[in-house]
Amino acid sequence: MSLKKAYEQYFKMGTSVSVFDMKSERAKEELVKHYSSMTAENEMKPMFLLDKETTLANPEKYNLQPAMKFDSAVKYLEFARENGIALRGHTLVWHNQTPIWFFKKGYQDNWDAPWADRETMLARMEWYIKSVLNFVQTEYPGVIYAWDVVNEAIEEKAEEGWRKRSPWYQTVGEDLVLQAFRFARKYAAPGVKLFYNDYNTFNPFKRKTILEYIVKPLMEEKLIDGIGMQTHLILKECDRDLVQYEETLKCFGATGLEIHSTELDIHNADPSEEGLNKLADVYRKLFSLYVKAKKEGTANITCVTFWGMKDDVSWLTGFRKERSYPLLFGDNWEEKEAYHTVLQVAEEASR
Numbered sequence: 001m002s003l004k005k006a007y008e009q010y011f012k013m014g015t016s017v018s019v020f021d022m023k024s025e026r027a028k029e030e031l032v033k034h035y036s037s038m039t040a041e042n043e044m045k046p047m048f049l050l051d052k053e054t055t056l057a058n059p060e061k062y063n064l065q066p067a068m069k070f071d072s073a074v075k076y077l078e079f080a081r082e083n084g085i086a087l088r089g090h091t092l093v094w095h096n097q098t099p100i101w102f103f104k105k106g107y108q109d110n111w112d113a114p115w116a117d118r119e120t121m122l123a124r125m126e127w128y129i130k131s132v133l134n135f136v137q138t139e140y141p142g143v144i145y146a147w148d149v150v151n152e153a154i155e156e157k158a159e160e161g162w163r164k165r166s167p168w169y170q171t172v173g174e175d176l177v178l179q180a181f182r183f184a185r186k187y188a189a190p191g192v193k194l195f196y197n198d199y200n201t202f203n204p205f206k207r208k209t210i211l212e213y214i215v216k217p218l219m220e221e222k223l224i225d226g227i228g229m230q231t232h233l234i235l236k237e238c239d240r241d242l243v244q245y246e247e248t249l250k251c252f253g254a255t256g257l258e259i260h261s262t263e264l265d266i267h268n269a270d271p272s273e274e275g276l277n278k279l280a281d282v283y284r285k286l287f288s289l290y291v292k293a294k295k296e297g298t299a300n301i302t303c304v305t306f307w308g309m310k311d312d313v314s315w316l317t318g319f320r321k322e323r324s325y326p327l328l329f330g331d332n333w334e335e336k337e338a339y340h341t342v343l344q345v346a347e348e349a350s351r
């Protein structure tokens, strides 16, 4: 049995894929076996697609239309096409992993340089979105089925509203999300789904702010097709967070938009049997929520994507500054208890 087969009737099963995975035969085998959707972990982010050397060599020429390069994306596009795996585009407009020069007057590569003005930034935004979508849709039509158009535009403390520290906010201002989705809709091929993606969406303030500031205005203009819930969870906090997570599924689901769980992992520092059983238990609860929401029609979940295929490659070890064992497969691809549990949830649901 494979993950994608087990969940076929409910939603796509996805994973992020790193550049190292793309070089590993074993990783590619597992990818083809278990997943029907994939997301490039980094290589389709602006820091990879903007051509710094060419742009900065002639900032006047490229002022409104930065030079682009797509070689880092091509291996993902080709692999996805060859193996019939749907590719999630991640991500067009984000404050992170976008070089600072992109936001600066004359492309000065320096944090202290003045920002480019709003008109310039809107032109650069449109050019960026248009170039990326045109490239993938011309060279690899039908391969990318959904895009995270904007990632993380709401403040960590959601009661503060917009993430005002973001260079996008600093330069474009409050309508940055609306503008980005207008451009994305203008250039996206018919049928390509446009998503807003954010983390800690179980936070009640954040949920409310996302609905008010982002989803409602975008829905009014029919610009958004789905909401991405990143789903980076922490095992020790799941008792509390899953209650709110279910509520968010309901609230987001009630909009009628598609819901993707876009970056699922559960930080867990305990590799003992007890730790791994606890992890499996939380995965059971989470997948039960997904299946229940899907079956009862409370949330139209169409894809669940893990952020990494196996423990030792997870970003969490670096981020949390302790070794993490957050995923379904161990360092040597061993099937963890959590893996069996996730399969079991699907089997039980289909009985």
Ligand code: GLA
Residues within 6 Å of the ligand: 041, 090, 151, 199, 230, 263, 315
């Ligand atoms: C965010 C981004 C992802 C990734 C993770 C951490 O959630 O959306 O692209 O960078 O952080 O790895």
